[in-house]
Amino acid sequence: MVVKSYEILNLIENLTNHYNILESNRLIRNALNEVEIGYSYRHYFEVLVNYSEQSRSDGYRLDDLYMGIIGLAQFIYQARTGVEPRVKSQVGRNGAIQDRMAVDNMANNLNIMADLANDLYVKTVALDREKESNRRPALYHSIKELKDVGMLLTSTSPGLIR
Numbered sequence: 001m002v003v004k005s006y007e008i009l010n011l012i013e014n015l016t017n018h019y020n021i022l023e024s025n026r027l028i029r030n031a032l033n034e035v036e037i038g039y040s041y042r043h044y045f046e047v048l049v050n051y052s053e054q055s056r057s058d059g060y061r062l063d064d065l066y067m068g069i070i071g072l073a074q075f076i077y078q079a080r081t082g083v084e085p086r087v088k089s090q091v092g093r094n095g096a097i098q099d100r101m102a103v104d105n106m107a108n109n110l111n112i113m114a115d116l117a118n119d120l121y122v123k124t125v126a127l128d129r130e131k132e133s134n135r136r137p138a139l140y141h142s143i144k145e146l147k148d149v150g151m152l153l154t155s156t157s158p159g160l161i162r
Contacts, residue, residue, distance in 0.1 A: 044065075
């Protein structure tokens with residue numbers, strides 16, 4: 001099933017905008033590039049955060065969207081628990097003003113991204129349920145990693161992902 005919901009596409013576009021804000025600082029961008037996400041999740045995460053007009057017109061396959069949501073949740077979790085503390089210690093009090101401002105705003109941007117990712121997840125599941133029938137069961141039941149999305153989007157405790 002191809003998803004072309006206006007609400008879902010706008011959420012993805014907003015996620016892309018906040019991701020681009022994070023990546024606009026050199027220090028943070030370099031640190032974020034070290035976030036480790038499984039290859040398949042990384043691919044679909046990048047498909048989501050590199051949103052384009054082509055994606056808007058073509059839409060997203062439902063399974064690709066779910067994989068991207070899992071990758072996004074893993075990325076946000078790893079950025080919160082690993083990257084943010086590391087870049088804060090690198091900048092310290094003697095860093096450039098732009099770097100300090102970007103690092104100080106990093107937590108807020110990650111929180112906004114987590115809220116948008118959660119909204120995306122909820123709206124995608126709702127659409128999946130709406131299209132469910134006897135001939136087409138809802139897809140989210142068959143993707144076991146989706147059960148961890150909420151925990152990854154809200155947790156700031158290291159150690160959930162190995």
